[in-house]
Amino acid sequence: MTDAVLQTSGISKSFGALRASRDISIDLKPGEIHAIIGPNGAGKSTLIGQICGTLKPDSGSVHLLGKDVTHQPTRARARAGLGRTFQISSLSMEDTVLQNVLLGALGASGRPWRFFSNVLKDTSLRETAEEALARVGLLDQARMRTAELSHGQRRQLEVAVALTQKPKALVMDEPMAGMGSEGSKLLTGFLDQLRHEAPILLVEHDMDAVFSLADRISVLVYGEVIATGTVDEIRANAAVKEAYLGDEA
Template sequence: MAEPILEIRNLSKHFGALRATDDVSLNLRPGEIHALIGPNGAGKSTLIHQIAGTLKPSAGTIRFLGRDIGGLGVPERTRLGLGRTFQISSLTPEFSALRNVMLAVQARQGTSFRFFRPVMGDRSLTEPAMAMLERVGLADRAEIPAGELSHGERRQLEIAIALALGSKTFLLDEPMAGMDSEGSKTLTGFLDALRHEAPILLVEHDMDAVFALADRISVLVYGRIIATGTVDEVRTDPEVRRAYLGEEA
């Protein structure tokens, strides 16, 4: 089996007496979508924050591409290729989709000294940025201001930006939140293809999306993983049914 890209071992986060994550171990393999599900307050976002570097773990290790990243800050983790998206603030709403991606290409190239040149005419920026928009299926929306894109399109744009910044893995925290069923269907199709570019750790409450997408699911309850397995294994696990899925499973 391929080496995991991301390996979490015995990760915990304590807020006073509360164990928001408690001895969590999981991994993410190349090409997979690993979904993390669980009731409200189970610790899913806390876990994502710990991996992204915005929360310091109380204990445990995080290895990314074979390297212990526990001591690294957010920018260093991003530079290594750990992509966290869906922070809407990363988009400049009045700039076109293309220009938003060009800024990321420029940041990656470290060419901000070119500010005095007309950026939109710079083919070393427009061409890779266009290629990125094509990869995420937004090429025909290149000229539309980011603020006028649909909810789902903005998420695709954020992924294009993350790819332009060199992301090799994605941590996605509730990407379907606030979407109608049409939007979440489109985004599901998009994430399905994205996994082959970069594996995804997906926190999501939309169970249709999770069951359609996940290669594996881990179920988090009160900060602990109570089961990890395929969709079928998790759906039929008695403890998961009792603790989370209930009779609807």
């Protein structure tokens, strides 16, 4: 068995009486897409927050590339190779598409303390940024203001920004949300390839995408992982059917 790139060991988190995460242990292995599914309010966002460092678990630990990062802030985890895309686009809307990817490249370079040089003329940053844009098919939109992008294009840009960081593991929070079927098909194909570069922890509501992409699926209900397994195992799981999939599967 290969070592997990990303691993949570028994993490729990409560908000008052609400137990949003209960003893969650999941891992992400090299080359795989591990999907997290669950009904609204199951604690998916809380889980992501703890993995990415915006929330601290009450107990348990998070390991990234074999290192304990439980007490490290988001930015340290990012520098260690954890890429993330957001459910609600978190882009600088006033800036151009290029500026948004440049920020990712700048973060990865770790050298923001330059006050006089022109960031647009920094060839190494620019190459990283444009390569990432080209990969998601947004190079032609590089000079557009981000606010002018369509919803689907913003999702693509989110992915591009994460790519500039050359991540070793990716956490994607509903990358397909609000996308048309065409766009979501394109993105599905892209993520399919991407898993070999960086394994993906994928939180997604689009079941077609999840079933076609995931190597493993974990089902989260009321803050608890009730099942983890391959697509077929999850489809066949009685408890999952009852809790979540209903008649759909």
